[in-house]
Amino acid sequence: MSRRSSVDGTTAVVTGASSGIGEVIATRFADDGANVVVCSRDRTNVDPVAERIEESGGTALAVECDVTDREAVDELVTATAGAFGSIDTLVNNAGTRFITEFDDIPEEEWKAVIDVNLHGTYHCTQAAGDLLKEGGGTVINLGLSSAANRRGTPQLSHYSAAKAAVINLTTTLADEWASDDVRVNCIAPGFVAVPAVESYLGVSAAEIDRDLVDRSIAHPSEIADVAQFLASPSSSHIVGETIIVDGVPRIEETPGI
Secondary structure, eight states, X not given: OOGGGOOTTOEEEEESOSSHHXXXXXXXXXXXXXXXXXXXXSHHHHHHHHHHHHHTTOEEEEEEOOTTOHHHHHHHHHHHHHHHSOXXXXXXXXXXXXXXXXXXXXHHHHHHHHIIIIIHHHHHHHHHHHHHHHHTOEEEEEOTTTTHHHHOOTTOHHHHHHHHHHHHHHHHHHHHHGGGTOEEEEEEEOEEOSHHHHHHHOOOGGGOOTTOSSOSEEOHHHHHHHHHHXXXXXXXXXXXXXXXXXXXXXXXXXXXX
């Protein structure tokens, strides 16, 4: 791998890193030489991730953090600074969703989805802002099935609304922080072969052929590929973009006359 595509020597914070996309991104960054801080609302869920990274020769710190709790987020930033002195990349991966018809969504569920996906992104990004600006860092916003933020998805109106807001936040903040040499971008994956999707669709990551173009399910490593690219100098002129990683486009047929 070329040096411009490397994250070696940097420090990355990955929220929602206990499993799935977050775990794979954290592991990828650590394998390439980054110091990685993995967090989840339950420390026991990220301790094993940090241990596996350390056993493979990487450097990782596990931190318990509920991204909806600003005090906990501030403690996450403090712990990262104490351990590694900086934050070069923030990956806002923590998210939650519920499959519910709009008419049936209780207010508590609506608030919970918005709180984690949107407010959590706000808390983590704002809290890490000073450290990101010190070294000209990167912010990568990401959430499972975030292609919903562009097209909308039935029974996921609250999730789709939150992710649409994250895209707008990405664009706006990218403009505001450009003068501080901080690049803000977003990854919008469609279906990814993580445990939740495996239980829903019956397709595991081990069954995904990454060389096959004609497919609609991504391997988690393909999302990590994009995250590493966005965190590296190779993407130095990509700012405020949302990169959709959703396989073959859904082409609509030409309507009849």
